[in-house]
Amino acid sequence: MSSLFLESFQDLVARAPALASLTALLVVAAVVYHLLQRHAKLDLPVVELIPGDVSYERALAQGVAKYPNTPFVLNQESPVVIIPRDCIDGVKSLPESQASMAKHVLEDFSANVTKIGHEAHDTVPAVKNDLTRHVASILDGLQDEARFAIDQEFGPGSDWTPIPVYMKFTRVVALLSGRVFVGRPLSREEEWLNATISYTYNCTRARDALKKYPKLIRPVVGPWVQEVQDLFKQRKRGAELLTPILDEIRKREARGEKMDEYEDQQGTFCQWLMKYTDKKSVTALKLAENQMGVSFAAIHTTSMAVSQVIFDLASHPEYVKPLREEIQQVIAEDGQDADSTGFHKLKKASFTKLKKLDSFMKESQRLSPLTYTIMDRIVTSPITLTSGHVLPKGTHFVIPSYAIGTSEATPIFSSSLGQPPLEFDGFRFNKLRALPGHENKHQFASTSTDSLFFGHGTHACPGRFFAANEIKVIMVELLRNWDVRLAAADNGKRPANMITQLQCIPNVQAVVEFKRLKTDFDV
Template sequence: MFVSALQDFAAESPAAASLAVVLLVASLLYYLVRRPQRLNFPVVELGDDLGFDRALDEGFSKYPDTPFVLPTTPPQLILPHACVNEVKSLPENKVSFMKEVQHMFTCKVTGIGGESHEILSAVKIDLTRHLASVLDGLQDETRYAINSEFGPCEDWTPQPVYFKLTRIVALLSGRVFVGRPLSRDEAWLKATINYTWACIQASDACKRYSPYLRNFIGPYLKEVKNLKKHRQDGADLLQPLLDDLLQKESEKIGQDGFDDEQGTFCSWVLKYTNEKERASALNLANAQMSLSFAAIHTSSMALSQVVYDLAARPEYIKGLREEIKEVLTEDGYDIDGEGFTKLKKSSYTKLRKLDSFLKESQRLSPPGITSMQRVTTAPVTLSTGHTIPANTRFAFASQAIHRSPRTTTFSPEYNPASYAPPSVFDGLRFYKLREMPGKENRHQFVTTAPDSLSFGHGIHACPGRFFASNEIKVVLIELLRNWDVRLKGDTKRMGGDRPPSFIKGNSCVPNMEAVLEFRKLGVEECVCIYMRPPPIPAQAPRAASPICDQRGFNGIPHVSNNLHPKVRRAMPDTKIK
C-alpha cells in the first residue's frame, strides 16, 4: 500500500514528488528535534497477553502515586489520580487538549480536530442556553426515528442494535443541527453516518505510517479520499440551507429562539464564523460534519451500552418504568401537536433512577478507558515532585479510577450500607448516593469530578454533555414507555451476559454485531398516565382514563374512547380504537 501510494503521488505530479523528497528530509529532521524526550518513569509493557486496558489496570495498581508509561507510539504517560485537580485547569499554553485531538485524528491530513471556535461557541453558548426548547424537537423526533427504524415489531423481533441506534441518534442530532427536512433526507443521513466511520478509518490508515511520512502519504490514501468525499457530499447538501440563511441575514430576518425548521443551529455557527468563510458551504460542512461525528459516535456508543445493560438486567426495567409513571402523575405532562403525551422539561431532573442507571452503565462501559488526554507544551512539575517534559502525551486511567475501591466515591466509607463493590454493576448506585444527606445534587450523569471522568473534567470537560444526556434519555424514556427489549432467545426474561465490548487503543467500543429482540408494547402494557377529565355538564363523571403513547406503524395512534377532549381536538383525524 505504501509503494502504491508513492507511485500514485509521483505519477500525478513529478515536480511535487521531487519537492516532497526535500520536504520529507526536512520533516524527518523536524521530527527528530521535536520528538518527546525520553521519559524516566516506570514502563508497563504491552504484549499479546496484556492489552491496553489490562496494562492500565496493572500500572494503576502497581504505581498509584507515580506516573508510569505505556509504550504506545508516541509513548503516553499516565498520571496519578491525585493529580487530577492540579491539571484540570492548566491553560492551553502549558498542556494542550487541541494538540492531543489533532494527534488522535491526524489532523494535518484528515482535517479532523482543527481549531473550531465556531462549533465550540455555538455548543457552549447557544445550544446550552436553548436546551429546553431543543428538547421538544428531540422528543418528537425520537418517536418517528424508533418507529421508522424498528418497524411494527408486534411480536419479538431481532434488531441489530448498534446500527439501528446509530441511525436513530443521527436523526435526532440532525433534527437539531440542520433541522427538517434535511435531517430526514436519506442522503444527509448517509453522509453524516458514513463520515463518522470514515473519520476513524482515515485516522487509522494514517497511523500505519511514521509521523514524518503521514503528511505526504496521507492525502493519497483511499480512506482519506473517502473521508473528503463524504465531507463534500455534506457541503453539497448544505448549500441550499446556507444560501437561505445568508439571504435571511441580509434581509435582517433573525431569531433568538430555537426553531428546528429554520436551521437555527447553522445560523449560530455562522454567527461565530469570520466574514471570509461565511459563504463557504464546505466550511460549514466541515463544522457540521465534525459535530455530527462527535455526537453520533459518542451518543450511539453510550446508548448501545445502556440498552445492552437493560436487556442483560431486566430486573431494573419495572422500577425505571414506575419512576417515569410517578413523575408523569406528579408533574403532569405536555401534549404535542399530534396528541401524544410527553414529559415536561422540568421532569427530566426527577428521573434519578434512570440517571443513575445511565451513569453506572457508562462507568463500567465508558467511551474511553483514559480521560483528560493532553500534550505538554512546556515542562510541568507536579505536586508529587515529578516533572513532565515538553511534548509529552499524558492522560489519567479513568476506567481504573472508576472501578477502584481506593477511589473515594466507590469506597465503603463513602457509601450507604447497601453498597455494592465497584467491580459489580449496581444500576441504583448513584441513586442511593444521592439519597444521602448533602449528596442530593452530586453524582449526576453529566457531573464531572476527580472521581467521574467519562466527560473529562476542568476547562476542557465535554461542552456537549448536557445535550447528549437529553438525547440519550429521550430515547431511553420512549423505549421504556412503549417498547420491551430482551437478550436474543431470552424467552423467560432471566437476563444474562451482556454483549461484550472490545478495547481498541484507549477506546471501549460496544459490540457492533450484537442482536437484541424488541417488541412494541400493547395499549394495556405501555407506561400510561391516569387523568380525570374536567366534568362535562349534564353527564355523570367519567372514570379515570389511561392515555397511552401508542402509535401503529401506519401512523395511527391507538388510544381509548375516553380520550380527553384537549387531546381529541389535537387529533381531529384520529381513529379511536
Template structure:
C-alpha cells in the same frame, strides 16, 4: 508491515516511478517530513513504564500502574505512549491555558487532523454549544421526541435526532444528508487508522492516495452542497430582517444560526467553513451518543431485571409532573422531568463505566514545560492524561467504596442502581450524575475542555 500498508506503498511507488518529477518531489517531501519528525519528538522522560507481559489490554496496565504508583506519574507503553498522572494533581492542570497544555493539539494528533481535517478547535462550534445549545435545551426537546423506526443502525437514529436541531427537519430527513453525515462519522476513524498505519514522516506523501481520506473529502463536499441553500437563506433572513446576532431564538436547525453568530464576519458566507463545523459536530454527536445508546441496549438485554424499575420511574415522574400534549395528541417530555429520573441516570452512568469511550481522559499535550506538585517536570510535547478506568473502580472514590456506598454491588459487577443508591445518601444528591465532570467522574473529561455537549447528549 501490514498487508494494507504494503499494498498502498506498491501503488504509490508505481505512480511515482512513472515520472522523475514526481519521484524527486516525493524524495524532497520525505526528507523534509523526516527532519520535521526528528525536531518534533518529545524529550525522553525519567518515569517508570508500566506494561503487562503477554497482554495488549491497556486497562490492565492502568489498574496495575495506579496501584503501584498511586501518587506519582508513570508511562503506559503503547503505539502512542502517554504519561498517566495521579488524580491528586488534576486541579493543577485541568484549567491550564493552551499555552501550557493543549487539548486541541492532543485531539488533532489523535484524529490525524493534518490529513482528515477533523479535530481542530472550532471556537464557533464550542461557543454555540456552551452558550446557546445548553441554555436552550428545553426548546430542543420537542424536536427530538418523535416515534421513528430504527433502521438497524443506532448511528442513523442519532443522526436523525440531533440533525433536527443541527440543520432542521427538512435537511435532517434528506437521505443524502443522512448518508453524508453518518458515513463521514464512520469514516473518520477508518481514515485515522489508515494514515496512522504509516510512519509520521511519510504521511503527507501517502495521504492523497488513501481511499479512506478521499471518501472523507467526498462526504464533506457533498454536505457543503446540501447545506449551501440553508446558509444562503439564513444570511438573507438576517439581512432582510436585520436580526442582531444576540437575538437569535430557538427552533429547528437553530444550531446553524448559533454557529453563525460566533463565526468571524469574513467566514460567514462560506459553506465550506460551515459544513466543516457541522461535520465535526455530527462526528462528535453521532459517535459518542451512538456508543452510549448501544452500550445501554446491550446492558438492558443482559440485565433485563432493570427494565421494569426504569419504566416505573419514568411513569411515576410523568404522573407527578405531567407532560405536554402536542396538536397530534402525542405526549412530550418537559425538560424538568429529566433531572428527576435518578434510576435511568444511574443506569446510563453504569453502562458508561463498563463501556467507556476512553480509558484515560482529560488528555492533553504540554506546549511548554510544567512542574507538578509531585516534583516531576513534564517537558514540552509530553502527552498526559488521567486513569479514568482505574478511578472508576478505586475504593478511594467514595461511590465505589463499600463503606460509603453500602447498598452497591462489588465494583467488578454491573450495578445499574449504584449511583442512584449513592445519591440517596444525604449530602450526595447532586453528585455522580451522568453529566458530572469531576476528579471522581472523568468520562466527560475535566476542566476547561470538559465535554460541552454532555447535557444535549443526555437529553438525546
C-alpha cells in the same frame, strides 16, 4: 521503515511518479527532523504491555495498582504518561499554552492535511453556549423525533423482534441529532443521514491512511491519498446539501432576525454556528465542515452509550419495573403535554426528576466507557505536577478514568456505599445523591475527580448535557412503549464489549429483542 509505509509509497509511485521522488527526499529530511526533535527522557517508572493482549486495559490496571500515587509511562506504540488521581486538580484547567488538547487532536488527525479539528473554533462555543442554554427547549422536538425514529427503525414489533442494536440506534441518534443540528426536512433525507453517519468512518480512514507516512511529508502526499480525497468529496457534497439553508439564514439576517432563541426549524443551530465563524469565511463548505464536525463528535459516541445502556437493561430486567414506575411518578406529579396527533410527551421539567434513569445511564457509562483513559493532552511548556514530577514539552499524558471509576480506593465507589465497584449497581448514583449535601452531585453529565468519563475541568465535553437529554429521551420512549430482552443465543449473558488498545466499544453485531407494548404503560 514499516511495511505499511513501503506499500503506501509503492502506491504513490504508481499514481504520481514525480511526487514520489520528492517524497523520498522528504523522508530523509523527516528522519533528521525526528532525531533533532526528540523529547527529553522521562524520569518515570515504565509499565510494559502484556504480550498477546489486544487490550491494554490489564497493563494499565497493573500500572495504576503498582503506582497509585505516581505518574508512570505506559509503553504502548506511542508511549503515554498516566497521571494519578491525586494530580488531576493540578492539570484539569491548564491553559493550552501549557497542556494542549487541541494539539493532540490536530496531530492525531493530521489536521494540516485533513482539516479535522479546525472546526472546533466554531463548534465548541456554539455547543457550549447556545445549545447547552437551550437544552430544555429542544426536548419537545427530540421526543417527537425519538417516536418517529424508533417506529421507523423497529417496524410494527407486534411480536418479539430481533434488533441489531448499534446499527439501529446509530440511525436513531443521527435522526435526533440532525433534528437539532440542521432541522427538518434535511435531517430526515437519507443522503444527509448517511453522510453524517459515515463521516466518522471517513475521518478515521483518512487519519489511518496518513499515519503510514512520516509527519513531515503528509502535507505533500496528503492530497494524493485516496481516503483524504474521499473525505474532501464528502464535505463538498455536504456543502451542496447545506447551500439552501445558508441562503435562508442570510435572508433572515438581512431581515434582522437574530435567532437567539431555539426554534424547531431548519437552520437554527447553523445560524448559531455562524455567530462564531469569521464572516469572511462563511461559505457552504465551511458550514459543512462545522456541521459534519459536530456529527463526528456526537453521533457515534452517543449511539455507543445508548447501546451500552440497552445491553445493561436487557441483561438486568429487574430494573425495568422501577424505571417505569419513576416515569409514571413524574407524570402523576407534572402531567403531560399532548400534540395535535395525540402523542403524549413528558414536560421539560420532568426529565430532571428521572434520577433513577440518570443513575442507570451513569452506571452503564462507568463500566462500559468509550475509552479507558481521558483528558489527552500534549505538554506545550514544561509543567510540574502536584506529585513534584516534571513533564517536559512534548509529553503526551492522560488520566486513567476507568481505573479510577472502578477502584475501591476511590471514595464514592467504596463497597461500604454500595455494591463492589466492579459489579453493576444501576441505582448506585441515585443512592449517592440521597446522601446529605450530594443532592445535585453524581448526575450523568456531572464531572469530578471521581467521575471523569466526560473529562473534567476546562475541556470537559461541551455537549454532555445535550447527550444526557438525548439518551434520556430515547430510553423514556423505549420504556414507555417497548419490552426488551436478551436474544436466546446470548444464553442470558450481556453482549461482551469489544476492547482494542484503550478503546471500549459495544458489540456492534449484537442483537437484542424488542416487542411493542399494546399501549403506553402510563396512559
